[in-house]
Amino acid sequence: MSGTVRLTVAQALVRFLANQWTERDGERQRLFAGCLGIFGHGNVAGIGEALLEAGDELPYLLARNEQAMVHTAAGYARMTDRLSTYACTTSIGPGATNLVTGAAAATVNRLPVLLLPGDVFATRVANPVLQELEDARSYEVSVNDCLIPVSKFFARVNRPEQLVAAALGAIRVLTDPAETGAVTLALPQDVQAEAWDFPAEFVAERVWRIRRPVPEPAVLDEAVRLIRGSQRPLLVAGGGLIYAGATAELRLLVEATGIPVAETQAGKGSLRYDHPAAVGAIGATGTVAANTLARTADLVIGVGTRWSDFTTASRSLFAADGVRFVNLNVAPPDAYKHAGLPLVADAKVGLAALCDALAGWSVAPSYAEAARASAADWQRAVDTAYHAGHRPLPSQPEVIGTVNEVAGPRDVVVCAAGSMPGDLHKLWRTRDPKGYHVEYGFSCMGYEIAGGLGVKLAAPDREVFVLVGDGSYLMLAQELVTAAQEHIKIIVVLVENQGFASIGALSESVGSGRFGTRYLARNPETGALDGPPVEVDLAANAASLGAQVIAVSSIDELRAALQAAVMATRTTVVHVRTDPLVAAPSSQAWWDVPVAAVSSRAATRAARHAYEQNKKAQRTYL
Ligand SMILES: Cc1ncc(C[n+]2csc(CCOP(=O)(O)OP(=O)(O)O)c2C)c(N)n1
Numbered sequence: 001m002s003g004t005v006r007l008t009v010a011q012a013l014v015r016f017l018a019n020q021w022t023e024r025d026g027e028r029q030r031l032f033a034g035c036l037g038i039f040g041h042g043n044v045a046g047i048g049e050a051l052l053e054a055g056d057e058l059p060y061l062l063a064r065n066e067q068a069m070v071h072t073a074a075g076y077a078r079m080t081d082r083l084s085t086y087a088c089t090t091s092i093g094p095g096a097t098n099l100v101t102g103a104a105a106a107t108v109n110r111l112p113v114l115l116l117p118g119d120v121f122a123t124r125v126a127n128p129v130l131q132e133l134e135d136a137r138s139y140e141v142s143v144n145d146c147l148i149p150v151s152k153f154f155a156r157v158n159r160p161e162q163l164v165a166a167a168l169g170a171i172r173v174l175t176d177p178a179e180t181g182a183v184t185l186a187l188p189q190d191v192q193a194e195a196w197d198f199p200a201e202f203v204a205e206r207v208w209r210i211r212r213p214v215p216e217p218a219v220l221d222e223a224v225r226l227i228r229g230s231q232r233p234l235l236v237a238g239g240g241l242i243y244a245g246a247t248a249e250l251r252l253l254v255e256a257t258g259i260p261v262a263e264t265q266a267g268k269g270s271l272r273y274d275h276p277a278a279v280g281a282i283g284a285t286g287t288v289a290a291n292t293l294a295r296t297a298d299l300v301i302g303v304g305t306r307w308s309d310f311t312t313a314s315r316s317l318f319a320a321d322g323v324r325f326v327n328l329n330v331a332p333p334d335a336y337k338h339a340g341l342p343l344v345a346d347a348k349v350g351l352a353a354l355c356d357a358l359a360g361w362s363v364a365p366s367y368a369e370a371a372r373a374s375a376a377d378w379q380r381a382v383d384t385a386y387h388a389g390h391r392p393l394p395s396q397p398e399v400i401g402t403v404n405e406v407a408g409p410r411d412v413v414v415c416a417a418g419s420m421p422g423d424l425h426k427l428w429r430t431r432d433p434k435g436y437h438v439e440y441g442f443s444c445m446g447y448e449i450a451g452g453l454g455v456k457l458a459a460p461d462r463e464v465f466v467l468v469g470d471g472s473y474l475m476l477a478q479e480l481v482t483a484a485q486e487h488i489k490i491i492v493v494l495v496e497n498q499g500f501a502s503i504g505a506l507s508e509s510v511g512s513g514r515f516g517t518r519y520l521a522r523n524p525e526t527g528a529l530d531g532p533p534v535e536v537d538l539a540a541n542a543a544s545l546g547a548q549v550i551a552v553s554s555i556d557e558l559r560a561a562l563q564a565a566v567m568a569t570r571t572t573v574v575h576v577r578t579d580p581l582v583a584a585p586s587s588q589a590w591w592d593v594p595v596a597a598v599s600s601r602a603a604t605r606a607a608r609h610a611y612e613q614n615k616k617a618q619r620t621y622l
């Protein structure tokens, strides 16, 4: 192809985005399903005009908050195993800075999202423009620079000629499984509208093959030697395993070898909950079955995990003398963690290679049998928690159990912050690799509804159950309006428990007695936040944002409401109050949250004493 085509920078970029495809294992999809946006003077005449011209080539969705639109894009990307995402266009100034939290969440979770914030004039002829940060030290500084640390690639397109390299660089990072995260192309508002003769080839169709790196033979040999020599191996499945589409290879490997499988938050769903090798969630929010195995494991095989503190119980969980790690991971920084053997490779290819090389070897039958027995014990504890019959208000585990029983095997549960992610990790019975979607890399309050929209956009054939606490709901509920506008149907279970049950319990455990975590009014007599409950009506709030709302006050009513929500054609919010003081069964694992070293309060001093005892179990894994 030769020749040029005269386009504005914004038109060229939009056309370019519409023509990018990803391919993996012979399957092709558009890299960008569309562009989410909120217009202002920083993008309406540039990207806005280009999107208007592009029409269905790059469909435009109007969001309510810039942070939320990044969550929607990330939810979509996770649901499509990172093969597809959305672009997000914003104005300059606050529209751009509102992206920061969403970008951080995407980058921490290794999910591709493309951010297109407007930026101040490159020509500077009219500066300072509305919403420009004036930095007296340098005209180079813009508020968009705060996106640099939360982006895996950042370029400001100050001249039309710069767009080609910037756009290709952006897509390279978005489509690289080891590098991916938020990617930012900052677009000065004058440059967006400038015309240039772009090479026609730039805006032609382009396919990006998602790489599946193979393991180095010598490292693979060493991994096999370590596994064959182990007595008590434990495999920890992380999100990378699911994104690589490696769940079938995992099943083959563990069915042949009997190695038990524990799951991180992002890796939950790698095996069905009732698979004989499944011991469930691991770590601070794990099952007793997985955590007991972890304590005595002599070899830990991490697949696609970044070894967060929740997974390792703040490095206290893997307690056997001389415990070794083998890390199968496409990203070298993760493969090298805990001084592990770095098996740098794609999870699907790597697991298949391990399976071949381990032919004929398996763990002792007594080891596999003990793992199965303790997984069965945990499932009995789940049954008890699901059907506790707590009065007068139901418990949160009962709510989770009811949603699990109403949800079909392919339906998706979405959550992010508060006490529900931990309870879901322990209790949710996952029956499909894409059925569990808890954002726990950034645990970002406000992800739930916005992320749930992205999940539904990616999987319209599945019901999406968004579980959201009252605290998270109050941070970012307004995407319910986007759901109504776009006829996107999700089911939101809004769990009201008078504020921050999770941080309240944490506060209690560090000796601070739930200080400042409950929605209790300022008491004129004490001057403290210990008055009556604040009177708010979250059900009415949800209805006012365009959702159908069903308020329930018992588990039977909840079940009926969820069934009605499944039958409904529009977004339905089911509002339920729960008792914030009923916890899920204990994980018997620790989480490192430092406690005040000196305090006038006896409860804090006692908590500090316990903290110092727990710290002794913390390891360096060298
Ligand atoms: C944006 C953001 N701010 C603060 C926090 C810290 N935080 C974690 S959970 C939580 C409370 C969540 O409350 P709610 O959604 O009601 O859930 P609950 O704890 O009651 O289960 C807070 C403040 C966070 N994770 N994200």
Ligand SMILES: [Mg+2]
Residues within 6 Å of the ligand: 418, 469, 470, 471, 495, 496, 497, 498, 499, 500, 501
């Ligand atoms: Mg709450």
